[in-house]
Amino acid sequence: MRLFNVPAPQPFEAASSWISRFALSQGISTGEALEHFGADPALKGKIDGMVIGEVLRDIRRQCGLPPTALLVHERVMTSFRKIEPTGDSLLLHKAGSKALFNFCPACVKSMRTPHIPIHWRFIAWRWCPEHDSILESRCRMCGERQSSLVDLAMTSPGKNGRPWFNACQYCGVPFKSFAPCQLIKDEERIDWPIQRKVLVQGRAFLASLFDGYYSANGIVKNDIAGIREDISLKAFEVPIDLLSAEWFRGDADESQFTRMKRRWRFRWIANRYLTPKSKLIDAARENR
Ligand SMILES: [Zn+2]
Ligand SMILES: [Zn+2]
DSSP states (O other): OOOOSOOOOOTTBOHHHHHHHHHHHHTOOHHHHHHHTTOOGGGGGGHHHHSSHHHHHHHHHHHTOOTTTTHHHHHHHHHHHHHOSSOOTTBOEETTTEEEEOBOHHHHHHOSSOOOBGGGGBTTOOEETTTTEEOBSSOTTTOOOEESSOOGGGSHHHHTTOOSTTBOTTTOOBGGGSOOEESEETTEEOSOHHHHHHHHHHHHHHHHHHHTOEEETTEEESOGGGHHHHSOOGGGTSOOGGGSHHHHHHGGGSOHHHHHHHHHHHHHHHHHHSOOGGGOBOOOOTTO
């Protein structure tokens, strides 16, 4: 196949997102694109974990892309594979068959080329530091979850001549029409310190994946593969209701008593799921 008009990967873009845009540009399905790149189309939901190393180098070669193409994806997912050699419990997916993502409507709005950054595929990345808001897990209009490996031409926006990642794949409503779920209301923070701790740790975890090392108890460990020995990642493996945009939006309606009870329950969950206090991953870095 002679390739024309190959879309330029965006700096933080997930391989799944780029492959969707690539397939669209070539007038083929994502299944055909995967076959073309020598990846098993049956493993659609696991695609981001597969596009590293030789597979990615081959894609770059075939498409005439520079060695820096999908570099952030590569760094993050190479670390990810060291932690989870075969599984994908840290990623958002639907029974392994669909690669799902959460999204920040304000970030989508500011993208010149709508795409899915790799960190939006991680359960741990629940909070957008740039907009201080909780990511959306589903379309606020129709409630559907969104997939980063999708035949864009077949989505609702695609059928309407706008095959881009900036609108709901099912009902077509533009994401920019959703107000971001901000954590500051009337100049006051609405997240509890314990919630904030989990959100910030999720961000620090992604920074560690990018860097390929982590630091626990202030001690730098060079091999990310050993992270589970120091840090419990359970809070990053399961969606937590009390950290969802739906919950933060509905929170105001709860009575003080329910709120307090919930808070205690969450503190208990977070402390069990996270890690002993002394072993938190150290400081998150900017804009990752
Ligand atoms: Zn954002
Ligand atoms: Zn929708």
